Amino acid sequence: MAKSKVKPRATKKGRPVNPARRRYCSFCKEKVAEVDYKDVTALRRFVSERGKIKTRRVSGACRRHQRQIAVAVKRAREMALLPYTAPASGSGEKHGGRRRRG
Numbered sequence: 001m002a003k004s005k006v007k008p009r010a011t012k013k014g015r016p017v018n019p020a021r022r023r024y025c026s027f028c029k030e031k032v033a034e035v036d037y038k039d040v041t042a043l044r045r046f047v048s049e050r051g052k053i054k055t056r057r058v059s060g061a062c063r064r065h066q067r068q069i070a071v072a073v074k075r076a077r078e079m080a081l082l083p084y085t086a087p088a089s090g091s092g093e094k095h096g097g098r099r100r101r102g
Contacts, residue, residue: 025062035068037075040082047073051085 027035037043046059046069053073056066076082 023060025060025065027065027068028062032065035065035072037072037079038081039072040076043069043073043076043082047082049086051083 035042046054046061048054053070056063059066059069061069073082077084
């Protein structure tokens with residue numbers, strides 16, 4: 001049996017995935033044991049501009065630290081250190097970005 005040539009795996013967009021590029025958890029790099037909810041500058045990196053918590057794939061955090069980030073963001077929101085949603089923009093949008101039927 002002849003060995004077949006293996007193509008690099010492709011993403012949904014058709015570009016090949018580069019397995020050499022590895023993203024590491026920034027908290028693991030800095031050897032942080034617990035994520036602190038009072039460190040708002042660090043938590044803002046893991047929250048989108050709309051106010052949503054970024055996923056592990058986007059944020060690059062490991063499983064353990066991603067859970068701690070989620071809990072810390074929720075605590076910071078409760079203490080009013082972080083907003084629940086994005087601030088309302090007065091850019092003149094009539095429908096808030098959604099179209100209505102009719």
